[in-house]
Amino acid sequence: xxxxxxxxxxxxxxxxxxxxxxxxxxxxxxxxxxxxxxxxxxxxxxxxxxxxxxxxxxxxxxxxxxxxxxxxxxxxxxxxxxxxxxxxxxxxxxxxxxxxxxxxxxxxxxxxxxxxxxxxxxxxxxxxxxxxxxxxxxxxxxxxxxxxxxxxxxxxxxxxxxxxxxxxxxxxxxxxxxxxxxxxxxxxxxxxxxxxxxxxxxxxxxxxxxxxxxxxxxxxxxxxxxxxxxxxxxxxxxxxxxxxxxxxxxxxxxxxxxxxxxxxxxxxxxxxxxxxxxxxxxxxxxxxxxxxxxxxxxxxxxxxxxxxxxxxxxxxxxxxxxxxxxxxxx
Ligand code: SF4
Ligand code: SF4
Numbered sequence: 001x002x003x004x005x006x007x008x009x010x011x012x013x014x015x016x017x018x019x020x021x022x023x024x025x026x027x028x029x030x031x032x033x034x035x036x037x038x039x040x041x042x043x044x045x046x047x048x049x050x051x052x053x054x055x056x057x058x059x060x061x062x063x064x065x066x067x068x069x070x071x072x073x074x075x076x077x078x079x080x081x082x083x084x085x086x087x088x089x090x091x092x093x094x095x096x097x098x099x100x101x102x103x104x105x106x107x108x109x110x111x112x113x114x115x116x117x118x119x120x121x122x123x124x125x126x127x128x129x130x131x132x133x134x135x136x137x138x139x140x141x142x143x144x145x146x147x148x149x150x151x152x153x154x155x156x157x158x159x160x161x162x163x164x165x166x167x168x169x170x171x172x173x174x175x176x177x178x179x180x181x182x183x184x185x186x187x188x189x190x191x192x193x194x195x196x197x198x199x200x201x202x203x204x205x206x207x208x209x210x211x212x213x214x215x216x217x218x219x220x221x222x223x224x225x226x227x228x229x230x231x232x233x234x235x236x237x238x239x240x241x242x243x244x245x246x247x248x249x250x251x252x253x254x255x256x257x258x259x260x261x262x263x264x265x266x267x268x269x270x271x272x273x274x275x276x277x278x279x280x281x282x283x284x285x286x287x288x289x290x291x292x293x294x295x296x297x298x299x300x301x302x303x304x305x306x307x308x309x310x311x312x313x314x315x316x317x318x319x320x321x322x323x324x325x326x327x328x329x330x
Contacts, residue, residue: 003076004057006067009050010083013138014090017109017123017150022053024090027070029053038124043136047084054082087140089133091162092150094121099152099179100215101201103243103275110151114216118157121150127158127165134169141170149177153184160186173197181218183225191232198229199271201241204249205257212248227265235268239312242300243273246290252299259303271312272300274320284324294325 008023009030016024020033030053032046033039056065057073067073095106096115133139146166153159153176163174163186173195176187180200190196202222204210210219229238242258244250262270274293297313304311313321 002059004062004067004073005054005076005080006057006070006072006074008072009053009067010080011086012088012090013086013133015093015126015129016090017093017095017121022050023072024092025070025072027066029066029070031066036124038128041132043132047138050082083140085138085140087143088145088147089139091126091146091148093123093126094156095151096122096155097151097179098155098181098216099218101179102213102215102248103245103277105277105280106151115151115155118155118159120157125158127161130162130165134165139169142172144171145173145175146171147175149175152181153178154182159184163190171195175199179214180222180225180229181216182221183228188229188232191229191237194233194237196237197239198237199239199241200226201243202226202258203241203243203245204254205261206254209249209254213245223261223265226267230266235266238267239269239271240267241271241273243275244293244296245275246278250290250292250296252296255296255300256303259300259307259309262309263307267309269310269312270300270304271314272297272317273314274317276316279316279320284320289320289324291325294321297321297325 008025012023013032014021014024018035019031020036021028022030022032030049032049033041053065053067056062057067057076062068095109096113096119097104097110098115100107100112100114134141144166148159148162150156166174174190175197177199178184187196187198191198200222202210203213207217207219210222211217226238226240240262242249242255259270274289301311
């Protein structure tokens with residue numbers, strides 16, 4: 001009988017605001033704890049979720065599996081072993097933020113409210129859960145990647161204590177996403193030790209466009225913080241995103257200014273993205289992507305190549321640009 005396997009299911013634990021689940025594939029796969037609010041966890045039942053989910057990954061049961069049809073499923077290989085630990089933890093259990101990006105997919109939960117001071121998550125505290133996960137030996141202390149991205153880390157009271165807890169118990173690397181309005185000395189420390197991939201979205205090079213996109217007047221705070229982080233390790237470990245939004249920053253002039261600014265600051269990595277919310281809620285077969293997005297991407301690539309900046313493009317963005325703007329795939 002044909003057996004399937006999923007590396008995400010084997011390795012990833014995602015702590016979202018409304019549930020603890022296996023992956024962030026965009027599909028609601030196996031769930032470890034529904035509507036988690038800090039309750040006492042039955043760890044035997046928790047472990048069993050992964051085993052049961054793998055038991056469904058065969059020809060006979062796949063129709064009943066929450067993984068059915070997922071892009072990440074592949075055929076099982078003889079050397080695939082179900083791991084008792086996770087080597088990646090996604091922490092995204094809060095929605096507060098100190099800005100209000102017009103493309104924010106989490107705004108529906110925070111209701112557009114701007115939070116100025118660090119607060120507890122509106123859903124549950126992560127720190128006690130993290131301590132329990134280590135105690136239960138569910139995290140691979142040697143190879144663990146801790147990905148922290150939710151609302152913004154600047155307004156999460158637990159942010160620094162969580163990072164310290166990871167460092168105390170064993171972690172290999174961090175992936176941290178922030179709007180970068182507030183400088184975080186602990187990120188500087190992680191950059192110094194080459195332990196973090198720090199990503200922020202600036203999306204423009206002009207304060208007025210920043211204000212339109214983020215709805216707070218913090219362009220210079222963000223740029224000044226970026227300058228400090230870029231100096232720590234010659235730009236290594238820092239990535240700046242440009243999320244393109246129609247009628248706001250989708251023009252050659254802004255992209256040129258942005259790449260020049262990144263070059264001046266000493267940024268070595270840029271990521272180009274189409275607004276994910278737009279992609280999720282637009283039927284691209286009926287309302288195809290603006291055709292000039294292909295031109296923008298080419299221009300971006302050319303400028304980055306000239307300045308020796310590494311330009312990455314998220315696989316989903318690449319697929320969409322190729323299909324709808326460059327017409328490379330049909
Ligand atoms: S197959 Fe898809 S839905 Fe299931 S655990 Fe893997 S990534 Fe998640
Ligand atoms: S910084 Fe992130 S969480 Fe905050 S509003 Fe923007 S997209 Fe949403």
